[in-house]
Amino acid sequence: MSTVNDHATSHPVPYSTGDSKITETTIAEMRELAARYPVGRSALLPMLHLVQSVEGRVTPEGIEACADVLGLTGAEVSAVATFYTMYKRRPVGEYHVGVCTNTLCAVMGGDLIFERLKRHLDVGNDETTEDGKITLEHIECNAACDYAPVMTVNWEFFDDMTPESATQLVDDLREGTEVKSPRGATICSWREAERVLAGFPDGRADEGPTGGKASLAGLRLARERNWTAPNGNGGAPAPLDPVPGPRPEDQPGRESQAVHTDDSRKED
Amino acid sequence: MLTPVLSDNWDQINAWQLSSYQRTGGYDALRTALRMQPADVVTAVKDSGLRGRGGAGFPTGMKWSFIPQDNPKPKYLVVNADESEPGTCKDIPLMMASPHTLVEGVIISSYAIRASVAFIYVRGEVLHVIRRLQQAVQEAKDAGFIGTNILGTGYDLDVVVHAGAGAYICGEETALLDSLEGRRGQPRLRPPFPAVAGLYGCPTVINNVESIASVPAIIKNGADWFSSMGTEKSKGMTLYSLSGHVTRPGQYEAPMGITLRQLIDLAGGVRDGHELKFWTPGGSSTPLLTAEHLDVPLDYEGVGSVGSMLGTKALQIFDETTCVVRAVLRWTEFYKHESCGKCTPCREGTWWLVQILERLEHGKGTEEDLVTLLDLCENITGRSFCALADGATAPISSSIQHFKDEYLAHFAEGGCPFDPMASTVFATAGANA
Ligand SMILES: Cc1cc2nc3c(=O)[nH]c(=O)nc-3n(C[C@H](O)[C@H](O)[C@H](O)COP(=O)(O)O)c2cc1C
Ligand code: SF4
Ligand code: FES
Numbered sequence: 086m087s088t089v090n091d092h093a094t095s096h097p098v099p100y101s102t103g104d105s106k107i108t109e110t111t112i113a114e115m116r117e118l119a120a121r122y123p124v125g126r127s128a129l130l131p132m133l134h135l136v137q138s139v140e141g142r143v144t145p146e147g148i149e150a151c152a153d154v155l156g157l158t159g160a161e162v163s164a165v166a167t168f169y170t171m172y173k174r175r176p177v178g179e180y181h182v183g184v185c186t187n188t189l190c191a192v193m194g195g196d197l198i199f200e201r202l203k204r205h206l207d208v209g210n211d212e213t214t215e216d217g218k219i220t221l222e223h224i225e226c227n228a229a230c231d232y233a234p235v236m237t238v239n240w241e242f243f244d245d246m247t248p249e250s251a252t253q254l255v256d257d258l259r260e261g262t263e264v265k266s267p268r269g270a271t272i273c274s275w276r277e278a279e280r281v282l283a284g285f286p287d288g289r290a291d292e293g294p295t296g297g298k299a300s301l302a303g304l305r306l307a308r309e310r311n312w313t314a315p316n317g318n319g320g321a322p323a324p325l326d327p328v329p330g331p332r333p334e335d336q337p338g339r340e341s342q343a344v345h346t347d348d349s350r351k352e353d
Numbered sequence: 354m355l356t357p358v359l360s361d362n363w364d365q366i367n368a369w370q371l372s373s374y375q376r377t378g379g380y381d382a383l384r385t386a387l388r389m390q391p392a393d394v395v396t397a398v399k400d401s402g403l404r405g406r407g408g409a410g411f412p413t414g415m416k417w418s419f420i421p422q423d424n425p426k427p428k429y430l431v432v433n434a435d436e437s438e439p440g441t442c443k444d445i446p447l448m449m450a451s452p453h454t455l456v457e458g459v460i461i462s463s464y465a466i467r468a469s470v471a472f473i474y475v476r477g478e479v480l481h482v483i484r485r486l487q488q489a490v491q492e493a494k495d496a497g498f499i500g501t502n503i504l505g506t507g508y509d510l511d512v513v514v515h516a517g518a519g520a521y522i523c524g525e526e527t528a529l530l531d532s533l534e535g536r537r538g539q540p541r542l543r544p545p546f547p548a549v550a551g552l553y554g555c556p557t558v559i560n561n562v563e564s565i566a567s568v569p570a571i572i573k574n575g576a577d578w579f580s581s582m583g584t585e586k587s588k589g590m591t592l593y594s595l596s597g598h599v600t601r602p603g604q605y606e607a608p609m610g611i612t613l614r615q616l617i618d619l620a621g622g623v624r625d626g627h628e629l630k631f632w633t634p635g636g637s638s639t640p641l642l643t644a645e646h647l648d649v650p651l652d653y654e655g656v657g658s659v660g661s662m663l664g665t666k667a668l669q670i671f672d673e674t675t676c677v678v679r680a681v682l683r684w685t686e687f688y689k690h691e692s693c694g695k696c697t698p699c700r701e702g703t704w705w706l707v708q709i710l711e712r713l714e715h716g717k718g719t720e721e722d723l724v725t726l727l728d729l730c731e732n733i734t735g736r737s738f739c740a741l742a743d744g745a746t747a748p749i750s751s752s753i754q755h756f757k758d759e760y761l762a763h764f765a766e767g768g769c770p771f772d773p774m775a776s777t778v779f780a781t782a783g784a785n786a
Contacts, residue, residue, distance in 0.1 A: 121513055123427070123470060124553055129535030130518050134477070155535070168537040170519030171477050183478075187439045188637065188683040189596055189669050194777035225521065225687055227478055228436040228445040230596035230669065231603045234778065240480040247779045268449065269481035278480050281487075282516040290488035293481060295368045300446040302603025303593075304363055306619060307355040314356035314590060315581055317574020 105146035106139050115154045118284055126155050131283045133166055138279035142176045173220075178213040180258045181275045183224035183237035184251070190226070193233040194247065199223050201248040206255060218259045220275075231299035232268075239278040241266035244297055268300075269293045354619070356582060356590040358570050359563065360606045363450040369485045371492040374453035382569035383498060386461040387506045389572075394465035398568060400576035402588030406443075407433055407524075407561030408635065408664045410587075410653045413568075417558055419548035420466045426555040430468040431533065432459060434475035434486075434562045435517060435524035438636035438744075439687060440667035443592040444562035446604055448475070448482045452489035456512065458565035460498055461572055463510050466558050470511045474529055477516040486514045521691035525739050526559040528693065539693045540739040563592060583609035587652030587663075597632075597670035598624045598776075610655065613668060614647040627672035631755065635664015637684045638744025640751035641677075661751070674780075676771035677756045678763055681748045682710040688745035699742035702733040706749065713760060716768035723753060723760055 551557025
């Protein structure tokens with residue numbers, strides 16, 4: 086966050102470039118977000134995500150639009166925008182590539198992956214490749230440590246990475262090859278991702294598995310060894326159903342084969 | 354040995370969808386709860402012995418009972434899905450695999466405290482998890498589990514999925530409230546406590562994802578069932594997350610009080626040819642432990658009795674190839690970056706800590722630096738505005754306690770005696786950067 090901003094500041098921050106893409110539609114969507122909360126200002130973080138999806142960064146025009154909709158000053162909105170790491174004042178590439186370099190991932194190889202990618206892409210931290218495709222950033226623990234070393238593309242997980250799989254990943258992105266997250270969807274653009282974060286779903290929730298191998302490690306072992314929690318009274322059917330929801334009759338299926346990530350190194 | 358409850362449906366086809374969740378009994382607990390008086394739901398959760406899974410272990414039912422029901426203001430439930438404590442990785446896979454477990458818990462818990470709106474504040478850096486949460490809430494609305502007159506009971510509830518924007522401090526519950534109000538995420542002075550004046554100054558309950566997700570199972574199977582698992586003061590099952598130098602890292606759901614020795618055994622042992630050096634019991638803010646502590650029961654009391662904390666049960670395992678100074682420096686850099694800047698000991702102190710640790714890691718420190726470090730830690734801990742600063746000092750003081758010789762070896766050798774390549778997962782594959 087910016088109170089202690091140690092990011093590279095070698096490039097000047099572009100202020101208004103006079104080509105804002107904020108339209109009446111954007112403003113209407115901002116109002117829609119504000120209406121979802123008991124107090125409109127609660128929508129400010131989602132609205133800033135929306136600004137990024139439209140503008141490719143947080144622009145002065147975007148800040149003014151948020152301020153207008155919420156009845157705040159531009160300075161008040163700026164103060165919020167600069168506090169949070171995900172809001173970018175410099176243009177972000179088509180893909181935001183994160184490498185976790187918090188301790189666990191760093192030790193498991195994240196530091197070496199990050200070094201390799203900086204050289205491979207010829208960029209520093211928080212910088213964008215010349216073709217505008219990739220912004221590289223080292224990120225903090227992304228709650229996926231059991232898949233270390235972890236990377237993200239537009240905040241989708243890439244698990245159990247190596248320097249080789251990392252360079253392959255960014256090459257694929259730059260060449261426009263379709264890329265899928267092993268625990269998520271087909272990679273969209275960073276701006277499209279920001280729109281989802283703003284609160285406008287893109288209908289891709291059903292892509293990808295329930296989880297990767299590590300998420301299921303304990304459950305698999307429990308199944309193998311027939312370990313279960315004690316029986317509760319959970320087996321008894323609920324007495325009456327005032328308004329029954331949809332309830333398919335078919336029996337549970339297993340998806341063991343469907344779930345896999347290609348991390349052979351952790352093979353049992 | 355393992356007791357999958359929260360994770361029990363994670364191997365079902367499309368477990369994240371409503372139809373799959375209902376096939377395994379999902380939303381039965383909601384029907385049961387809605388036939389109970391709200392106060393009886395609170396009592397059931399109290400009786401179960403469930404303690405908050407976000408780190409501090411505060412009894413969940415008791416927290417709910419602090420909500421003043423005679424207060425005419427609206428009441429709110431806020432789910433803390435910010436999961437950003439280094440090492441912690443349980444809530445994200447839970448919401449990815451079975452978001453309805455959380456959503457059902459949200460509805461039951463909201464009913465218990467008579468909340469009219471519930472918020473799920475999820476960190477922004479987990480796109481696919483957010484998609485699944487958004488979809489689960491929509492499915493629950495379409496099925497009549499969220500909205501007006503839920504299942505004909507006259508109870509109304511709205512649920513909002515809210516994405517954060519990258520700030521560890523927003524996991525601290527009062528900073529989270531400021532963030533959710535559209536402000537910079539900085540902690541608030543307490544009292545007043547959120548139960549009295551929380552979101553928009555109204556009575557608010559804030560609970561961790563896993564705490565709320567445990568509620569449906571408690572309602573469905575009974576408080577006694579839940580408290581039949583675990584230890585005397587730490588009841589129930591919980592997700593233990595193993596990461597780092599173990600053969601099969603991942604989520605292991607077990608009764609409270611299992612030991613690290615047992616968990617590492619289940620995870621196939623420390624990686625082949627290596628041995629345990631140090632570990633965190635519950636994220637980087639909990640003091641480091643060593644092989645000496647393998648048999649400590651991993652419950653609130655057990656871990657507390659050896660000078661650490663159970664925290665989030667994020668067991669980060671490091672073997673003998675890992676430099677403890679490097680590990681601690683990196684965590685300290687994290688706290689420096691994430692300090693919200695509100696109070697001086699933390700804002701300035703974390704900078705000084707990093708400077709000294711950098712010197713030490715590069716072999717340019719002195720023994721006096723160690724004294725200064727410990728002195729600084731003492732002046733930061735307990736003297737700062739929130740617990741982030743206490744967490745920042747935990748790895749430093751505990752590592753000096755257990756590994757002072759290793760710090761000394763850095764000055765003796767004029768640099769770090771470890772090869773960072775040796776600790777990577779691809780060390781044996783012959784890859785190099
Ligand atoms: C710096 C800091 C970060 C925290 N991050 C989280 C978090 O990401 N998730 C969480 O549930 N609790 C977090 N907490 C703890 C919360 O303040 C709070 O105790 C918890 O959400 C209460 O829920 P519980 O009683 O269900 O555990 C954090 C605390 C601090 C001081
Ligand atoms: S201790 Fe650190 S994070 Fe907490 S209020 Fe003070 S400066 Fe902010
Ligand atoms: S340390 Fe990298 S995901 Fe946790």
